[in-house]
Amino acid sequence: MQDNADPLVSEIAACRACADRFAATHTGHRPNPVVWFRSSARILIAGQAPGLRVHEIGRPFADASGDRLRAWLGMSPDQFYELSRVAVVPMAFCFPGYNAKGSDLPPPPQCARLWHDKVFETLPNIRLRILVGGYAQKFHLKLRGSVTETVRNWRDIGPDVFPLPHPSWRNTAWLRKNPWFGEEVLPALRARVKEAMGE
Template sequence: MAPVWERVAACRLCAPRFAATATRHGPRPVVWFQPGARLLIASQAPGARAHESGIPFRDPSGERLREWMAVSEEEFYDKSRIAIVPMGFCFPGYDAAGSDIPPPAVCAQTWRNEAMGALPDIELTLVVGGTAQAWHLGRGAVTERVRNWRDHAPAVFALPHPSWRNTAWLKKNPWFAAEVLPALRARVREVLDA
């Protein structure tokens, strides 16, 4: 049997679902993990730019996430060090109003456990956004999970999504930059430099 990352890359399970969206796109799984990685970014789903490029977080959200982590673009995209495994491997599309559609649950139900099993060396997981947090940490509010980051550290950090849409959240919650980011950056360095 082919490795899980190759089978995910070939998945077309959601073709009818994506064809019915306002974007009418086909599946294009964005697969960015391999065994040996020590840091996992558990995210939501690729955006439209990642769908086009085949590279996760190749957008302003990725720039903000790399800034939060204090890593270079080269480090961020080194699959031997950092795995990026979203809850949905494909861009879910937009609805008729132009809003993001949540990642289809069937993707995580089909692939998540096997993908996680292919990453036995993970020492730090960054759980980015509400959908990923619900899967990894259970139900709860994003702000409270992020505020209570010490409950899961040093193995897990819950983070808000780095989207520009969350700029107001960041301004409303200055403790995130003051408390969480320094601890996150120190832990990222510890894991990547070991």
């Protein structure tokens, strides 16, 4: 039986809707959608957008942020990249580029408008949604609070949704200032990941 996400994966991978936008960035790069989902997935990881390394490699979270995220989840790389059980659907499938100061540009909202409804229609088996960073949290939860506030209130959001800060090295100071994240959130998250993975 063919996976009903297959045609959509190919369609997104061929998308060039933001070509002009990316050409005008400081990086002047071309679109390269990093598409990582199948209909059988049990866990949804909703993030921001691929970084430059992921853009070059073509695999989500294939960087230091991914190493930290996998440690938070208690997952090995083999588990994390198991397409039949884990879907990675960011707010934008392409690397948005850098501005003149070398800072990440935000994910283009056009990407979510074009693809998200179609993608989520093909993911009927999701048992756990992991929302990484503010962009994903605002989109999926329709909340306006800060990332810290949202993550601190994780118990009130529901057992099948975990908001997380971005695992970037830039948030190392945040992790030091908020020890409750490692003490309270991560053990519960890891237990829920194992349950959702069927382990």
